Amino acid sequence: MKQAAHINGLLSMITTSVEKVHEAYEDVLTALSQGGLKSKTLEILGCLAVVTFFGASNSDETESIMKLLWNIINLGTDSSV
Template structure:
């Protein structure tokens, strides 16, 4: 059921970009009667799937985070997504670092890094992933 939900969100963001939906500050959940911030909720749920989901869920979730980062016009939201993905990667909370997760990191860095130091930090992290055991400060 979760993979199907992720697949539906992925299709919605890929085939028919739902920017207005992503930009909603609050969306009412009719079955629960409370409001959510759509972007933040999707990013956090996807990070959860990246950390603890099946390989299929991990790939879909990473793709969704990347698409969300491209679709939204809020610099603050994209920077928050960048920080959350970096935190998840740097803390080693991910089961594996698949190509999709590295793509996700590259996209959120491109759209969400706010200064050269943040970009350099990601480049060092990517270097360490690609070449384990080497010194990234060289």
């Protein structure tokens, strides 16, 4: 899973077709929503960030992923801080 996430992120950076990059973005979201975030490795979160940066088609998509990443990062912190 880690290697697949790394490769997916790299392919998103070098692909010149906007439609293909957005398709990869949607595929990553689908895979992660089906349990990929349970492992929460740096590679998977990095892949999500890279694919979002290159594949999100509007600011709403980017904002929703950034909120998701923020919630994952702050999951173990004290909410009063």
